Amino acid sequence: MMSRENLTNLILAALLLAVPLGAYALGQNFYITLATRIAILALAATGLNLALGLGGLVSFGHAAFFGIGGYAAGILATHGFSGDPLVFGLPGTNQMLVVWLVAVVVAGLVGLAIGAISLRTSGVYFIMITLAFAQMVYYFAISWPAYGGEDGLSILVRNQFPGVNTMRPLNFLLICYLVLIAAIGLFALIRASRFGSALQAARQNEVRVATVGIAPFRIRLTAFAISAAVTGLAGALFADLNRFVSPSMLSWHMSGELIVLIILGGVGRLFGPLAGAMLYVIFEYALGGITERWQFFLGLILLGVVLFARGGLLGFLAGRAKHG
Amino acid sequence: MTLALALEQLLNGLQLGVMLFLMAAGLTLIFGVMGLINLAHGSLYMVGAFACAAVAAATGSFWIGLVASLACAAAAGAIVELLVIRRLYDRDHLDQVLATFALILIFSEGTRWLFGSFPLYLDIPPLLAGAVPLPGGLQYPVYRLAIIAAGALIAFGLYILISKTRLGMRIRAGESDREMIGALGVDIRTLYTVVFALGAALAGLAGAMVGALQSVQVGMGEPVLILAFVVIVIGGIGSIKGALFGALLVGVTDTMGRFLLPQLLALFVPPAQAGMIGGAAASMLIYVVMALILAVKPRGLFPAAHA
Numbered sequence: 001m002m003s004r005e006n007l008t009n010l011i012l013a014a015l016l017l018a019v020p021l022g023a024y025a026l027g028q029n030f031y032i033t034l035a036t037r038i039a040i041l042a043l044a045a046t047g048l049n050l051a052l053g054l055g056g057l058v059s060f061g062h063a064a065f066f067g068i069g070g071y072a073a074g075i076l077a078t079h080g081f082s083g084d085p086l087v088f089g090l091p092g093t094n095q096m097l098v099v100w101l102v103a104v105v106v107a108g109l110v111g112l113a114i115g116a117i118s119l120r121t122s123g124v125y126f127i128m129i130t131l132a133f134a135q136m137v138y139y140f141a142i143s144w145p146a147y148g149g150e151d152g153l154s155i156l157v158r159n160q161f162p163g164v165n166t167m168r169p170l171n172f173l174l175i176c177y178l179v180l181i182a183a184i185g186l187f188a189l190i191r192a193s194r195f196g197s198a199l200q201a202a203r204q205n206e207v208r209v210a211t212v213g214i215a216p217f218r219i220r221l222t223a224f225a226i227s228a229a230v231t232g233l234a235g236a237l238f239a240d241l242n243r244f245v246s247p248s249m250l251s252w253h254m255s256g257e258l259i260v261l262i263i264l265g266g267v268g269r270l271f272g273p274l275a276g277a278m279l280y281v282i283f284e285y286a287l288g289g290i291t292e293r294w295q296f297f298l299g300l301i302l303l304g305v306v307l308f309a310r311g312g313l314l315g316f317l318a319g320r321a322k323h324g
Numbered sequence: 325m326t327l328a329l330a331l332e333q334l335l336n337g338l339q340l341g342v343m344l345f346l347m348a349a350g351l352t353l354i355f356g357v358m359g360l361i362n363l364a365h366g367s368l369y370m371v372g373a374f375a376c377a378a379v380a381a382a383t384g385s386f387w388i389g390l391v392a393s394l395a396c397a398a399a400a401g402a403i404v405e406l407l408v409i410r411r412l413y414d415r416d417h418l419d420q421v422l423a424t425f426a427l428i429l430i431f432s433e434g435t436r437w438l439f440g441s442f443p444l445y446l447d448i449p450p451l452l453a454g455a456v457p458l459p460g461g462l463q464y465p466v467y468r469l470a471i472i473a474a475g476a477l478i479a480f481g482l483y484i485l486i487s488k489t490r491l492g493m494r495i496r497a498g499e500s501d502r503e504m505i506g507a508l509g510v511d512i513r514t515l516y517t518v519v520f521a522l523g524a525a526l527a528g529l530a531g532a533m534v535g536a537l538q539s540v541q542v543g544m545g546e547p548v549l550i551l552a553f554v555v556i557v558i559g560g561i562g563s564i565k566g567a568l569f570g571a572l573l574v575g576v577t578d579t580m581g582r583f584l585l586p587q588l589l590a591l592f593v594p595p596a597q598a599g600m601i602g603g604a605a606a607s608m609l610i611y612v613v614m615a616l617i618l619a620v621k622p623r624g625l626f627p628a629a630h631a
Contacts, residue, residue, distance in 0.1 A: 058418050117615050120622045124361045124417050124561060128553040129618065135550050136611035143604040252550065256425045263422055293437055299429030306423045307411055 005318035009271040016274065017177060024170050032169040033241070034285060038277045039176040040237045045261040045273030046183045047230030052259065053268030054191060055223045056203030060127045060255050061114065061134030065228040067141065067250030068110055069103035069235025074153040074245035076102060081156055096159040096166065096175075099236050107232020108225045110137075115224035119217055131252055138250040152246025159240050166240070176237050180274070183230055188270055190226070199223050231258070260302060266312035275313040328460025333583040334576065339468045341575025342475025346530035347552035348559070348567040349482060350523025356562030356628060357498045357519050360409065361417055363424035365527050365552070366545025367431035372397040372528025373535035373544060374435060377444040386449035390532050397528020398521040405520040410513070428546075436542050443539035446532075471533050478526070479568055486564065495519060499562065499628070551578075554614050560624030569625060574610050581609035 016035055023031035044066050051057040076099050079085070079092020086092050093099065118129045142150050158166045166172050190196045202209045202216040209216050239245045248254070257280070265276025283301065287294035309316070351365050375396035380389030404427065412420045448467045455463035486492035494515055497505040506512045531545065538544065555574050559566025586602030593601070617625065 052418075058421065060421065117618060120618060124355065125557060125623070127361060127417060127421060128557050129614070131550060132554050132557065132611055132614060136608045139607035140604055143607045145600060252546070256421075259418070259422060260425070263418070267418075293433050295429045296433035296437065299426040299433065302426035302429070303408065303423055306419050306426065307408070310419075 005269075005314070008314065008318040012271050012274055012278065013181070016278070020170070020173055029169050032173050034281060036169070036173045036176050036241055038274075038281045039173065039180045040234050040241060041258075041261060041281065042274040042277035043176070043180045043183050043237065044231045044234035045258050045265075045277060046180070046187055047227045047232075047234060048258045049227075049262050049268065049273050050187060050190065050230065051224050051227035052262060053272065054196060054203070055199045055220055055227075057119075057220060057224060058127050058259070059118075059130045059224070059227070060252070060259065061118075061130030061132075062228070062231050062258050063250050063252060063254035064114070064134035064137040065107040065111055065231040066235040066238065066254055066258070067137065067245075067247070068107045069232030069237075070239035070245040070249045071141065071147065071153070071235075072103040072106055072232070073099045073159060073236040073239040074155055075147055077155045077157075077159055078147070078153060094157065094159050096161045096236075096240070099159050099240075100233055103232045103236035104229045107235070108229035111225040111228020111232075112221065115221045115228070119220050119224065131255065134250065134252060134255055138247055138252070141247040141250055148246070150247060152244055152248075155239060155243040155245070158243055172241065176241075179233065179237065183233075184270060184274070186230070190223075191270070195219065195222070262312075264302075264305060264312050266314035269312070269314045269318075272312060272314050275317075279313055328458055328462045330580075330583070331458055331460065332462055332464060333579050335464060335468065335472070337576035337579030338572065339471050339475075339575070340579055341572040342472050342479075343530050343534055344548070344551055344555050344575055345475055345479060345568050345571035346526045347548055348555040348571050349479075349564055350526045351552055352556045352559070352562055352564060352567045353495070353519060354523045355556070357495055357502075358409075358413055358516055360412060361420050361424070362409070362523075363421060363549065364404065364427035364431060365523070366549030367428050368397050368401055368524040368527040369531035369545035369548055370431065370435060370542065371400045371524075372531035373446070373540045374439060374444065374531075375528065376532035376535055377446040377540040378439070380446055381444070386447065386536070389446070390529070393528045393532035394525050397531070398525040400528075401524025402517055402521040404524075405517045409520060410516070413516070432542050439542075441542070443541035444535075446535040446540055448536045467536065474533065478529075482564060491518070551610070554610055556624075558614055558617050558624055560626040560628055562628030563624070563626040566624055566626035566628075573613070577613055578606075578610050581606040585609070 016038060020032045020035035023029070044062070047065070048059065048062045051059050076086070076092045077094055080094040081092070083091070114130065114133045118126055118133065121129060141147075147153050158172070160166060161175055164171050164175065166175065191200075198209060198214050198219050202214075202219055206216050235249060238249065261273055261276035261280055263276065264279045265272035265274065269275075283298060284294065287297050291297070305312070347365065347369060351362060354360055354362050354365075372393035376386075376389035376393035378389075379392035380386050383389070408423060408427065412423055452467040452470045454466050456466055456469065458464050486495060494505060494510055497510070498512065498515055498519075502512060530548075551574060555570040556567055558573060559568070559570030582603070585606045586599050589598035589602045592598075621627070
C-alpha cells in the first residue's frame with residue numbers, strides 16, 4: 001500500500017513529464033521551456049533543502065552557488081568557443097558533463113569556505129552572514145569586467161551532451177528531468193543514511209548530538225557543501241537553458257526565491273522543492289499573463305501562505321509531515 | 325592634493341556610515357526587543373525617500389518633505405506591524421524571513437504602481453546647497469556635512485531616549501525579559517508597535533536624506549539593507565553601540581577601500597589592471613572584514629547580553 005505522500009510525489013513527477021510531452025505533441029514548445037525551468041529550479045531548491053530542510057540551516061545565500069554554477073558553464077563555454085586557454089593552459093569546453101563536474105566542484109568548494117565561516121554562528125546571524133557572502137560574490141561578478149560584468153555573458157551554443165542534440169527543447173528537458181530525479185534520489189539516500197540522521201538530530205537538538213559524541217559542525221559543513229554543489233549544478237543547467245548568465249543569478253532575490261520554493265512546497269519534504277517550483281512558475285506565468293504587477297500579488301499570496309497555510313502544498317495534498 | 329582627496333573620501337565614508345547607522349539602529353532595536361529579523365526595513369527606507377520626494381515636489385519645500393518622510397515611514401511601519409509583523413514574533417526566523425521578503429515584493433511593486441518606473445529626483449534644500457573649502461583646496465558639499473551632523477545628533481538623541489526616558493527604560497526591559505515587563509503591567513503590544521514605528525522612522529529619514537544625493541527609485545533600499553545587515557552582524561545584533569561602531573567601520577572601510585586599493589595596486593601592476601582588480605577587491609572588502617571579525621568573535625564586537 002503506497003502512502004499518500006508517495007502517491008502525491010509520483011503524480012507530481014509524472015505531471016512534470018506528461019504535460020510537456022503533451023505540449024510537444026501539440027507543438028507548444030513554450031510549455032517545454034516552462035517545464036525545464038520548473039525542473040531546474042526544483043533541482044536548485046532540492047540542493048538548498050538538504051541544508052535548510054534536513055539541517056535547519058536557513059541559508060539566505062544559495063544564489064551564490066546557483067550563480068557560480070551558471071558562470072562555470074558560461075565561462076567554460078566562452079573559452080571553449082574562442083579557443084583561449086582558461087587557466088594553466090587548460091582549454092574551455094562545450095561538454096555538459098565536464099561543465100557539470102566543474103560547477104559541482106567549484107560550488108562545493110566555495111560552499112565549504114562560506115560554510116566554514118558561517119557555521120560558526122547560528123540563527124539570525126547565519127541568515128545574515130550567508131546573505132552577505134552571496135552579496136560579496138554578486139558584487140565581485142558585477143565589478144569584474146572580464147566576463148561581462150553587469151551585462152552578463154552569453155552562451156552562443158548550448159553545451160553538448162554525448163549522443164543527444166541538446167538544442168532540441170524536449171531533449172534538454174529530459175536531461176534536466178533525469179538530473180532532478182537523481183538529485184531527489186540523493187536527497188532520499190542522505191535523509192535515510194546515518195549521516196542524514198545525525199544532521200536532522202543536530203537540527204532538533206544540538207546539545208544531545210554533541211553529547212553522544214558527534215560534532216555537529218562537521219556534519220553541518222558537509223551537508224552545506226553538498227547542498228551548495230547540487231545548487232551549483234542547477235545553476236549550470238539554468239545557464240544552458242537561457243544560454244545566458246548574468247549577476248542576477250547571484251542576486252539576493254534569487255536566494256529568497258529558492259527559500260520560497262521550499263516553503264511553498266513543504267520544508268524538508270522529498271518532493272517539496274518540485275511542488276514549490278511547479279506552483280511558483282505556474283503562479284508567475286498565470287499572474288504574469290493577467291497583470292504586469294504580478295510580483296505584488298505573488299507577495300500577497302506568499303504572505304498568506306506563511307501566515308495561514310503552514311506545511312506548503314505537500315502539507316495540503318499529502319498531510320502533515322510525520323516527523324518534524 | 326592627494327591628502328585633500330583622502331580627507332574628502334574619509335568624509336564620504338563617514339556620511340555613508342552615519343546613514344547606515346540610521347538603518348542599522350532600527351534593525352538592531354527591532355531584533356533586540358522583538359527578536360524579529362526584518363528584511364522589509366529597506367522598503368521603509370524607500371517609503372521615506374518617495375514620501376520626501378513627492379511631498380517636496382508638491383510643496384516646494386524639502387523640509388516639509390523630510391517631516392512627511394518621517395511620518396509616512398513611521399505610519400507604514402506601524403500599519404505593517406499591526407497587520408503582519410505582530411503575527412511573526414512567535415514564529416521561527418525562517419517564517420520571518422519569508423513574510424518580510426513577501427513584504428518587499430508588495431512594497432516594491434506597490435511603489436512602482438503608484439509612482440511609475442522612472443526615478444524621482446529630490447533637490448538639496450537651498451539652505452544647505454553650498455560647499456565649504458577643505459584644507460588642501462577642495463570643496464566639500466555642505467549637505468553631506470549636514471547629514472553627518474544630523475546622524476551624530478540622532479545617535480545622541482537615541483542614547484538619551486534609550487538610557488534616560490521611561491520609554492527607553494521599557495525598551496531595555498523588553499530586551500532583557502519581555503514576559504516580566506508584561507506581567508508588570510506594561511502594554512507590550514503597544515510597546516512593540518512603537519519600537520517598530522521608531523525603527524521605520526529612522527529608516528525613512530535615512531532614505532529621505534540620501535534621496536537628495538541619489539535618485540529616488542524602487543529597489544534603492546536593498547543594497548543599503550544588506551550593508552546594514554553587515555553592520556549589525558559586525559557590531560553584535562541587538563546592540564546600538566555596536567550598530568554605531570559597525571556602521572562607521574563599514575562606511576569608512578568601503579569608501580576608503582574603493583579609493584585606496586586601486587592606487588595601492590597601481591604600485592605593482594599596470595594602471596588599467598590595477599583599476600580592475602582594485603575595484604573588484606574593494607567591492608568585496610567589507611565582507612572580508614566581516615568574515616575576519618566573525619572568525620575571531622562569532623557574536624560580533626559588542627555582543628548583546630541575551631539572545
